Amino acid sequence: MPTAILCLFEGEKITVAKALKIKATQNHWSFGCIECQEPVNPHGGESAHFEHLSRNPDCSLSHKKRKRKSLKPDYNFDDSEAFEGYRIDKKWASLSRNKKIIEQCKIRDKHTCQACGFILKVGKKFVIECHHKTPLHIKGEGIVTLKDLVCLCPTCHRVAHTREKPFTPKEIKALLKNGL
Numbered sequence: 001m002p003t004a005i006l007c008l009f010e011g012e013k014i015t016v017a018k019a020l021k022i023k024a025t026q027n028h029w030s031f032g033c034i035e036c037q038e039p040v041n042p043h044g045g046e047s048a049h050f051e052h053l054s055r056n057p058d059c060s061l062s063h064k065k066r067k068r069k070s071l072k073p074d075y076n077f078d079d080s081e082a083f084e085g086y087r088i089d090k091k092w093a094s095l096s097r098n099k100k101i102i103e104q105c106k107i108r109d110k111h112t113c114q115a116c117g118f119i120l121k122v123g124k125k126f127v128i129e130c131h132h133k134t135p136l137h138i139k140g141e142g143i144v145t146l147k148d149l150v151c152l153c154p155t156c157h158r159v160a161h162t163r164e165k166p167f168t169p170k171e172i173k174a175l176l177k178n179g180l
């Protein structure tokens with residue numbers, strides 16, 4: 001797998017460590033691949049590197065889309081038993097969230113699912129999720145406002161993400177009305 005350890009920032013080649021410092025101290029920054037100039041993001045840790053925000057098949061430093069290998073044996077769905085509990089090693093990056101705006105969304109929506117109207121409180125805690133109308137992996141980095149967010153119960157949130165372009169609360173209401 002290719003590993004980019006340098007990127008372009010304001011016309012200079014910089015290291016992952018320097019890019020991470022810039023990212024932590026500046027509100028606006030843009031890093032580019034040294035080969036194709038496409039946007040990249042620095043990742044720290046043991047194998048620090050830059051990763052393209054979108055795959056670029058023409059760039060030797062861009063990660064290529066891998067074919068997924070089955071990690072478990074195939075089973076007949078009619079079997080009444082299956083093998084589980086084995087360890088799978090995973091490595092992934094997560095996108096940052098702002099807890100303050102998420103809490104504002106929950107207060108605005110009164111901790112109520114905007115698709116089905118459900119309110120769930122366990123003890124003193126509400127169980128409600130804040131859904132981005134445009135997923136962050138599509139929108140990318142940037143400003144998020146309350147207009148971009150909506151509260152959904154865990155079930156409706158799961159339903160929202162059952163297709164590539166998430167269902168809207170209005171579409172989920174229609175699905176529920178029509179018996180899914």
